[in-house]
Each structure stands twice: as C-alpha cells, then as structure tokens.
Amino acid sequence: xxLEAFADTILPGEKRFPDDRAVAGVSTGGGAVASGAxxxxxxxxxxxxxxxxxxxxxxxxxxxxxxxxxxxxxDDAVPPFVSLDYDHRVALVRELVAADHPERxxxxxxxxxxxxxxxxxxxxxxxxxxxxxxxxLTTMGYFGPDSDGLWRFPSYSYGRVxxxxxxxxxxxxxxx
Amino acid sequence: xxxxxxxDVLVIGSGFGGAITAYHLAAGGAKxxxxxxxxxxxxxxxxxxxxxxxxxxxxxxxxxxxGMSVLSGNCVGGGSVVYFAAMPRAPxxxxxRHGSIGRRMWPAAIDxxxxxxxxxxxxxALPVSQQTWDDVPFAGGLFGAACDHAGRTAxxxxxxxxxxxxxxxxxxxxxxxxxxxxxxxxxxxxxAVAHGAEIRPLHEVQHLTRTDDGGYRVHYSIVxxxxxxxxxxxxxxxxxxxxxxxxAGATPVILQRSxxxxxxxxxxxxxxxxxxxxxxxxxxxxxxxxxDVLGLSRPDGVPYEAYQIGKGPCVATWDQLDGSLPEYSxxxxxQLYFPPxxxxxxxxxxxxxxxxxxxREKKELLRxxxxxxxxxxxxxxxxxxxxxxxxxxxxxxxxxxxxxxxGALSYTPTKNTLHGWAESDAxxxxxxxxxxxxxxxxxTNEVVGAYTVHPLASCRIGDDPATSALDDRHELxxxxxxxxxxxxxxxxxxxxNPAMTIAALAxxxxxxxxxxxxxxxxAVRYGAPAPDGSTAGRRGVLPxxxxxxxx
Numbered sequence: 001x002x003l004e005a006f007a008d009t010i011l012p013g014e015k016r017f018p019d020d021r022a023v024a025g026v027s028t029g030g031g032a033v034a035s036g037a038x039x040x041x042x043x044x045x046x047x048x049x050x051x052x053x054x055x056x057x058x059x060x061x062x063x064x065x066x067x068x069x070x071x072x073x074x075d076d077a078v079p080p081f082v083s084l085d086y087d088h089r090v091a092l093v094r095e096l097v098a099a100d101h102p103e104r105x106x107x108x109x110x111x112x113x114x115x116x117x118x119x120x121x122x123x124x125x126x127x128x129x130x131x132x133x134x135x136x137l138t139t140m141g142y143f144g145p146d147s148d149g150l151w152r153f154p155s156y157s158y159g160r161v162x163x164x165x166x167x168x169x170x171x172x173x174x175x176x
Numbered sequence: 177x178x179x180x181x182x183x184d185v186l187v188i189g190s191g192f193g194g195a196i197t198a199y200h201l202a203a204g205g206a207k208x209x210x211x212x213x214x215x216x217x218x219x220x221x222x223x224x225x226x227x228x229x230x231x232x233x234x235x236x237x238x239x240x241x242x243g244m245s246v247l248s249g250n251c252v253g254g255g256s257v258v259y260f261a262a263m264p265r266a267p268x269x270x271x272x273r274h275g276s277i278g279r280r281m282w283p284a285a286i287d288x289x290x291x292x293x294x295x296x297x298x299x300x301a302l303p304v305s306q307q308t309w310d311d312v313p314f315a316g317g318l319f320g321a322a323c324d325h326a327g328r329t330a331x332x333x334x335x336x337x338x339x340x341x342x343x344x345x346x347x348x349x350x351x352x353x354x355x356x357x358x359x360x361x362x363x364x365x366x367x368a369v370a371h372g373a374e375i376r377p378l379h380e381v382q383h384l385t386r387t388d389d390g391g392y393r394v395h396y397s398i399v400x401x402x403x404x405x406x407x408x409x410x411x412x413x414x415x416x417x418x419x420x421x422x423x424a425g426a427t428p429v430i431l432q433r434s435x436x437x438x439x440x441x442x443x444x445x446x447x448x449x450x451x452x453x454x455x456x457x458x459x460x461x462x463x464x465x466x467x468d469v470l471g472l473s474r475p476d477g478v479p480y481e482a483y484q485i486g487k488g489p490c491v492a493t494w495d496q497l498d499g500s501l502p503e504y505s506x507x508x509x510x511q512l513y514f515p516p517x518x519x520x521x522x523x524x525x526x527x528x529x530x531x532x533x534x535x536r537e538k539k540e541l542l543r544x545x546x547x548x549x550x551x552x553x554x555x556x557x558x559x560x561x562x563x564x565x566x567x568x569x570x571x572x573x574x575x576x577x578x579x580x581x582x583g584a585l586s587y588t589p590t591k592n593t594l595h596g597w598a599e600s601d602a603x604x605x606x607x608x609x610x611x612x613x614x615x616x617x618x619x620t621n622e623v624v625g626a627y628t629v630h631p632l633a634s635c636r637i638g639d640d641p642a643t644s645a646l647d648d649r650h651e652l653x654x655x656x657x658x659x660x661x662x663x664x665x666x667x668x669x670x671x672x673n674p675a676m677t678i679a680a681l682a683x684x685x686x687x688x689x690x691x692x693x694x695x696x697x698x699a700v701r702y703g704a705p706a707p708d709g710s711t712a713g714r715r716g717v718l719p720x721x722x723x724x725x726x727x
Contacts, residue, residue: 005344010534010540027539043229047405047576090535099622105240105276105582108623109575111534112521119542127225140545142516145485147421150353151224153485155475158317160311163330164495173306173334174265175494175508175672175707 002079007037009089013135021078026085030135037117048113066092068146108128118166183209183696184392185498188381189395191254193421193662193674195368197689202371204703206693209413211396213380214251218361222351233351233578237424238518239571243625244451244561246425248508252377254423255675256437257351260488261336265295269499269506270670276558281667283639283648293720294680297713301706302358307332311339313486314474316548318512320491323468330493338488345485359584367707380570381430381459384418385437391447391635392657397569403577407569416696417657417689424449424631424664426571431635433566436447442653444645445635449561449585453669454505455553456514458523459616460544469611471506483548486495488513489552496603497671504592507555507600508672514550522623526615533620533690539551551604556598556669559633561587571723587626634726635664648686651688657692661685687721
C-alpha cells in the first residue's frame with residue numbers, strides 16, 4: 001500500500017474503488033498503480049524486489065518525521081505515507097529526490113520503475129498490454145501493431161520539401 | 177585444466193571499433209577472435225516489445241554515474257544495433273578544437289581532409305545515403321518546417337538505412353527486425369566471420385596481463401544469457417595484438433583494472449570523457465498552430481500527432497556549425513524520437529506549478545505524448561568526465577538482470593559546457609515556441625545527471641602524452657601491441673552523431689595495426705575491399721597507406 005501511494009505520487013490516477021486510500025484520486029484515468037507499478041517492481045528482472053520492504057519502511061519513517069515536523073495528524077488505520085494527502089506526498093517525495101538528499105538514488109530508482117510501468121508496461125508483452133487496454137500506454141495514445149503483432153506505418157511523411165538545406169552541405173549530405 | 181588458447185589478434189567488443197578492425201585483420205590473413213559481452217541477436221530476435229527480457233533490455237546498457245548516465249549497446253554489433261543510423265561526417269572545425277587543453281586536441285595528422293577517404297570507405301561499406309524529404313517522417317518534417325519558419329536551414333541527415341525495407345516502426349533502438357538499418361550485423365561482421373574470425377558473445381573481458389613472449393593474456397568471464405549479474409565461468413586467451421573496442425564507457429575501465437598487471441596507464445586513460453555535449457529538449461506542440469502557422473497536415477487531415485511514427489533522427493539544423501563562432505557556441509540540433517521505457521521520465525513540464533518531472537502535471541503532459549517532438553543537442557563540452565576506481569567486474573555494478581547498472585563515472589559540467597547548453601536551449605526555444613507553436617523544456621539533469629548516447633574520449637588519441645592515452649596510430653602509450661579503436665579514442669565532442677567518425681577512425685587505424693601484427697610475426701596484409709567486395713573506397717585510401725602495405 002505504501003509503495004502504491006508512492007507510485008501514485010509519481011504518476012497519479014483515479015481511485016480504483018471508493019475507499020481506495022493508496023491512490024489519492026487526483027487524476028482521471030489510470031496512473032502508475034493501475035499500470036502495474038507494483039508488478040514491475042516485483043519482477044525478478046528489475047532487481048528491485050529484494051529492496052521493496054526496506055523502501056516501504058523507509059518511506060513510512062520519512063512520512064512520520066515529515067508529519068511530526070508539521071504537526072500533521074496521521075491515521076493509524078493506514079501506513080504513515082498513505083495517511084498523507086497528495087500534496088504532502090509530493091512535498092515529501094521532492095525532498096527525498098533532491099540533489100543533496102543522501103538517499104536520493106533509491107527514491108529516484110523507485111520513481112524510474114514507476115514511470116516505466118506507466119509508459120512501457122515492462123511486466124507485460126507490449127502487444128498484450130495494448131490489447132488489455134493498459135492505462136499508461138492508452139493515456140499516451142500509443143499506436144498499436146498490425147494484425148501480426150508488428151508495427152508498421154505506411155503513412156509516415158508529409159512528402160514535401162519543408163526547409164532549405166544549409167549552404168555548406170557536401171554532395172553526400174554532410175556538414176562541410 | 178585446459179591450456180590457455182592463443183590467437184594472433186584478440187578484439188574486445190564488436191561495435192564499430194571492433195567489427196571493422198576484426199574484418200580487415202581476418203581478411204588479411206590473421207587469426208582473429210572477438211569477445212563480446214552481450215548476446216548475439218539478429219532478425220526476428222529483435223522484438224518490438226518493452227517487456228523486461230526482450231531485446232530492448234538484452235541489447236542495451238544504461239549505466240548511471242555521478243552527474244552523467246551513459247546509454248550504450250551491449251550485444252554483437254554493439255552501438256550499431258541500437259543506434260539510429262544517422263551518419264553525418266564531423267564538420268571541419270571540429271578537428272581544430274582546443275577544448276580543455278588550450279591547444280589543438282586532435283593529432284596533427286588528422287583533419288577533415290585527411291579523414292574524408294576513410295569516411296568514404298565506411299559510406300561504401302554500410303552503405304550510407306542522403307535522405308530526401310520523402311524519406312523524412314512527420315516529426316522530421318515538423319522540425320524542418322519549424323526551422324524554416326524561424327528563418328533557419330534544415331537538412332535531412334545522411335543515414336545507413338535501406339529505405340525500401342524500412343517500415344517507419346520506430347523500434348530501431350531494440351534492433352531492426354526488418355534488416356532495414358545497416359548495422360554491423362549486415363556487413364563487416366558477416367564478412368569477418370567469412371574470413372575465419374570467431375565471435376564469442378556473452379564473454380565479458382575483465383582485465384589483461386602480460387605473457388612471457390611480449391603479448392597479452394586476456395581474462396574474461398562468461399555471462400549468463402538472461403541474468404548478466406551472474407558469471408558462469410572464466411577463461412583466458414593469449415594474443416599477440418589486443419584491440420580494445422569495448423566502448424568509451426568500458427574500455428578505460430578494463431585498462432584501469434589491468435593496471436596492477438600491466439604497469440602504469442597513461443594519465444588520460446579514464447579521463448577527458450565527453451558526453452558529446454548532449455542534451456534533450458521536449459516540445460509539446462499545439463496541433464492547431466501546426467496547421468495554421470506551418471500549414472502542415474497528414475493525409476488523414478491530422479496536423480501531426482505522430483511522435484511515435486518514424487525512424488529516429490531524420491532532420492537536423494546545422495546553422496550553428498559555423499567554424500567562425502567561438503568554441504562552445506557551436507552545436508547541431510536534431511529531431512529525435514525517444515521511445516518509452518526511459519523516454520518520458522526526464523521530460524519536464526513547462527511552467528509547472530508543482531514538480532516538473534513527476535506528479536499531476538506530468539501525467540497531463542503524457543496525455544499529449546503524440547504531440548511531442550524531441551530535439552537533440554550535440555554541442556562542445558569540456559571533456560569533464562573522470563572514471564573512479566573500477567567496479568569488481570564489467571563496467572558497472574549491475575542492478576537489474578539486464579540493462580541497468582551503477583558506474584564510477586563522474587561528470588561536473590564546466591561553465592563552458594553549461595554555456596553551450598544554454599545557447600542551444602535558447603535556439604530550441606526560438607525555433608519551437610515561435611508564434612505559439614509549442615512549449616518546450618530541456619530534459620532535467622536532476623534525476624540521473626546529464627545523459628549521453630554517444631560517450632567519447634575516455635582513452636583518446638593525440639600528440640601530447642600528457643593529455644592523450646593513444647598515439648595517432650591508436651596504440652596505447654607505453655603498452656605496445658594494445659590498440660584502442662572505439663569511441664573512447666575520439667578526442668572530444670563532435671557536434672554531430674559520432675558513429676561515422678568512430679568508424680572512419682577505426683578504418684584509418686587498421687594499416688598501423690596490420691604493421692604491428694606483422695612485426696610480431698603474424699602473416700597478415702592490408703588491402704581488403706569493402707565487405708560486399710566493392711573497391712572504390714580501397715582505391716581512395718591506398719595512396720595513404722604506402723609504407724604499411726604489402727601487396
């Protein structure tokens with residue numbers, strides 16, 4: 001739940017069900033969580049799986065400290081980071097990924113995997129992800145393949161001269 | 177325990193620097209073994225798929241350093257399998273650059289005129305051709321039209337692509353399954369194999385030691401084909417000549433790790449790294465303005481919405497490649513497709529109220545992904561990169577099974593480099609924001625530092641032993657018989673895509689390597705035609721190699 005809330009902070013989505021606490025619900029359509037961020041983090045290939053429990057614990061410790069510094073009430077029913085509202089989650093993540101934060105590489109890595117879930121669905125074959133209406137690829141308007149599962153774009157060019165070439169261009173087309 | 181194998185020439189890496197030298201030496205009669213740390217894929221094995229474990233992650237390396245991350249090839253064919261096949265020659269002024277050393281950094285023997293016959297050899301071999309505007313995809317056309325609207329010129333760039341086979345699928349970074357992209361898998365490498373060269377994939381070279389007869393022993397690990405973090409066995413091969421072509425992110429690391437065995441390395445090994453002054457800007461276009469201001473529309477009536485369609489960079493503006501401008505003011509701007517997988521995280525939201533590279537506003541930016549246009553800056557940096565102590569194996573501490581690692585490169589841009597980036601950013605804004613066409617922001621350096629797909633100069637050629645690791649024949653100073661022919665030999669940023677120059681320098685290095693092999697008793701001669709048997713390029717360079725040629 002904590003890592004879902006982090007993923008939703010990176011690329012937010014709409015609540016999956018009315019009482020969804022991890023997803024803050026600040027954006028329409030699916031975000032990183034609905035795109036499979038947790039599945040991507042858990043893949044054997046990604047290399048993040050062994051670190052996930054420690055990252056979730058660390059994030060909650062930072063959230064407790066963050067809330068304490070600001071006298072923000074935390075709801076004991078959910079982990080501290082989940083208890084923060086979206087804008088506070090953003091503020092804390094900005095702190096953690098700042099250039100001078102000693103743990104920044106860990107939090108940037110987590111953000112990278114969350115983004116990859118959204119823009120590439122790296123836990124799924126791309127053809128299958130598109131067929132299943134993957135939220136990230138769909139939101140981006142990623143064009144699908146031909147019926148054989150391969151991408152081709154027979155219409156690809158404006159097909160006319162659109163600029164003058166540089167005067168110092170060699171006959172073979174390189175800068176002189 | 178088996179005896180150590182031996183060969184005449186051992187080539188480390190199979191990208192441009194390795195494939196070209198391996199071909200010529202094998203064709204000339206030498207026994208050649210090529211060790212490549214990545215897998216050997218071809219044709220249908222090149223997946224159009226972002227799933228972890230598909231060719232997208234198998235053939236790439238993304239190494240995060242301090243202030244600079246490097247994306248490079250990791251497969252048989254090296255960078256040529258993952259490159260976008262843009263093959264311009266470096267402009268004339270590049271060879272006169274001073275860079276951080278305050279005087280000409282290239283060897284006196286090399287300028288554009290001297291390199292042109294070697295460029296010709298590469299252009300014949302791949303082959304390289306000039307594109308027409310009919311070949312240029314919508315994104316390139318949009319960039320060209322925007323340049324023209326801003327009173328600038330724009331050129332379709334020369335490429336190594338077979339246009340009849342290209343489907344404009346834009347998956348070429350995962351390897352081209354249609355064999356439209358002229359990678360080394362289609363020319364130099366099969367020709368090298370035909371002449372007896374042996375290519376061994378998943379062999380990661382760790383270090384070199386000396387042999388009693390004045391040659392070198394190459395120590396390698398065999399890497400698991402799925403999990404590159406796992407090494408399944410080790411071995412050694414003795415060679416009279418070693419050609420290092422592991423790439424600018426790995427060649428200096430292997431040499432650093434060899435230093436306890438070979439003796440002191442030249443000062444420039446692992447220093448003077450250049451990211452080719454690279455930088456990316458992402459513009460979010462207003463579709464209505466594309467139609468109303470530039471008069472563009474696709475056959476289906478949509479003005480653009482075509483970021484995904486095409487074949488990498490196709491149109492560049494070279495207006496700033498003006499030798500009369502001061503150094504660090506010269507750069508090219510090139511339209512580029514940067515695919516998902518890592519291609520969106522660094523794009524920033526113009527005028528963001530909250531965070532620029534993640535969050536609510538970033539999600540909205542991604543809704544308009546079809547209307548993105550990426551512009552690639554290649555400028556003059558200051559060779560600021562320095563490699564720290566080498567990792568235990570390879571060139572990084574591998575984090576994922578494939579692709580992702582943490583390396584020892586550190587890079588702090590100087591005022592000169594920052595100046596070039598600022599000027600190029602301003603030029604991009606001037607072109608792309610004119611008359612409300614788009615909003616544009618540079619990719620952020622805050623996430624993984626600066627970023628290059630064209631690492632250069634970490635083991636460079638030059639005339640001055642204090643600032644170059646190699647002499648002008650590419651031989652490692654004080655370590656005779658070791659030659660470096662990859663991008664690490666290029667002295668500095670080129671302001672254009674470097675593959676053509678890396679390849680031309682490798683071609684130029686071959687006669688000297690042949691002579692060194694002959695001196696060590698190897699029965700080899702120089703003079704092979706292009707891989708397909710063409711001879712025009714050979715005729716062009718033979719007058720330049722008298723003295724090292726036996727015919």
